[in-house]
Amino acid sequence: MPYPLDAAAVRSWCGLALEALGRERERIDAINVYPVADGDTGTNLYLTLESAARAVEAAFDGHTSAGTAPCLADAIGAMAHGALIGARGNSGTIVAQLLRGMTEVLAAGDGSADALRQALRRAAASTYEAVAHPVEGTVLTVATAAADAAERAAAAAAGAEAAEVARAAHEGARTALQATPGQLAVLGRAGVVDAGGCGLVALLGALADALSGEVSATPVAVRADAPLPEAAGCEVADRAAANGRGGPEGPAFEVIYLLEAGDAAVARLRTRLDGLGDSLVVVGGDGLWNVHVHVDDAGAAVEAGIEAGRPYRVRITHFGGVTRAKEPAMTARAVVAVVPGPGLAGLCAEAGATPVAVRPGEPPASGELVQAIRQAHAREVMLLPNDADLRHTAAAAAEQARTEGVRVALIPTRSAVQGIAALAVHEPGRSFDEDVVAMTAAAGATRYAELAVAERQSWTMAGVCQAGDVLGLIDGDVVVIGSDLTRIATAVLDRMLSAGGEMVTLVLGADAPDGLAERLERHVRARHLAVDTVVYEGGQHAAPLLIGVE
Incomplete structure (x- = not known):
């Protein structure tokens, strides 16, 4: 007997999706040749869904504590948010947007077959909106095919169950996945299907299983029937090369971060990042975004995020010589x-x-x-x-x-x-x-110290501090308390350098006041001869200043 599309079904979907991606992870990693052959698409998708599943469990725990039951909107919203903040890699970021697209429809609380049909259509459309330069033969194509199949199933039978629509979407995605080697040259040459699309098929299969109650562990076919000729898909490859993208050598870094910013700032960010690199995907909304891009200048990509808003959870991966058509070096x-x-x-x-x-x-x-x-x-x-x-x-x-x-x-x-x-x-x-x-x-x-701002009244080794006090910590222990950040910093430096030192490292936080580094450098030059100072803009939020003495 089919199950309704409700909060419990979403919870079950998350569990089954994790099981499916856990089984398929290594096989998906092995066929990852586009957009970068870095062999991690299966792992990235698993970690993305793991974050989504944790968010759903947290939503259920919160309602249980309050003595209430979560509704469909609560569960699907938590799943989408968890995927957004935990998205990994290009495919994980796209899947996070796909789930957000489904949420836009299902948040109304209607878990009918028609609502699922609309949700899958909105999901497919939203993925194209998130990708700067959509390419067919990828997870985008598979998502569209799933939506098409869902619409056909809903139209074919009046009163169709949501489980029937989900199963049709899964089968449509499977069929489309097998066609991807003929749509994208690099897949055809390698004789494999698209790795991101393979993960989406596993995800949709888990949804169909959650709604039908009939769990199927049939593995997804990852190899094409036969490698295609070298010229296969050349139109796509040539068009990408003409745009300055998709050449044999890709950018050196993958940069991913969460960003708190408004819509207008994100629109400007898209334009700037598009000029810096490729594989640009920006997903999210309502002030929270997940940004993914491949660039040669990782610092410029992060700086662009800082100009747009407040980036955090920054992850920068060096591809280390990975090429787009070879196994990872x-x-x-x-x-x-x-x-x-x-x-x-x-x-x-x-x-x-x-x-x-x-x-x-x-x-x-x-x-x-x-x-x-x-x-x-x-x-x-x-x-x-x-x-x-x-x-x-x-x-x-x-x-x-x-x-x-x-x-x-x-x-x-x-x-x-x-x-x-x-x-x-x-x-x-x-x-x-x-x-x-x-x-x-x-x-x-290297002795280490940091300055922090007390959040509440507390006992420390240096006495009682009040909320808002500046704390100077050396090797993890509070040694001085005060109200002026510069004075506390100089007191900490003097204590550390009293035991000797040749080099002072200052790492400025996001909230460090202007001129702090210059004042501290002057203090070191005046009070501690032959001690050099180096300054870095760290951007950390927890501590306005980190100090190292070597």
Whole structure:
């Protein structure tokens, strides 16, 4: 007996989708050749749906605590929002927009077959709106075919159930997926179907199973019947090349971030990012957006986001020589670093590291760190948690990556400034063990401090602080409390340099007052001879200033 499209069905859909993508993840990763052959589409889709499923469970838990039951609008809205904030990669970002499109229709609370038909149509249309330069033979084509099939099923039988429409959409998507190698040259040459479209077929199959109650674990066919001739799909390839996109060598970086901004600012951002790179996808609305782009200048892409609004959860991945028509190139060694701001993320990326940027209060899960390690495409990885509270999470991620054949060293960095020091001495040319020792020694030789603003009255080692007080922390302990940020910063510097030091590193936060760095540099020159100072724009929100002394 079919089930109604309600909150419970959405919850079941999330669970079945995770199971399906978990089964298909490695097979989808293996056929990922477009737009970049970086072998992570299946993993990205799994992580995107994992975030969506967590949001749905949180919505159910919240209603249970309040003694109420969630409705369809609550559940589908949570699923779309979870996918938006957790979207990974090009395909994950597109699927997040697809779910948002469905929500625009289903939020009215009508779970009928006709509502599902309209939702799938709106979902397909919204994905084309989100992609700067839509290409057929991709997940966009598969989504449109699913919507077409859903409309035919709804029109063929009056009073059709939502389960019938979902099953028709799934079958339509499967058929369209098998045609993708003939629509996109790179797929035809490789003899595979589109990886993102493959993930969407798994997602729609899970929806059909959730509504019908008949679970099918039939694997999605990922190979074309036979590789197509070299000229297959040349019209698409030639048109892309004429636009300056889709050449054999792609941009060096993938940049993804969440952005709080208005519609007008996002429209300007689209135009600017479109000029910087390709594979541009901007999804979301109502002030919250997920931005995805491939560029050579990662810093410029992040700066564009800063001009548009407030970017956070910045993730910058270096493709490391990946080409659009080849398997990902493995490097000998890479560095993955957790950083608290977009400026630090750009700094790490420029140094060749893979940054994982996070917001205060939203630490990365071990799965996110494992994904960053995978995206580094290296046989050996140095993992810099840059936060004492992340040591267990980072250790779990390192252990998981080791089971996948990656040699991972966890460098015990407890602050971003220790991470900067470790990264500065990183040398891929020496032995792995020597590099670990050098980076660990550099981090250990760097004392760290930060300035923070107290959120509430509290007891500290330096006495009682009040909400709004400026706190100076050295090695994690509060050592001075006051009201003037510059005075607290100079007091912290003097304490740290009283034990000696040759180099001071200042990392300015997003809320650091103008002129702070200049005042502190003058203070160091006047009070501490032969001590050099280097300043970085970190962009972190939790601390207006990070300090390192080597």
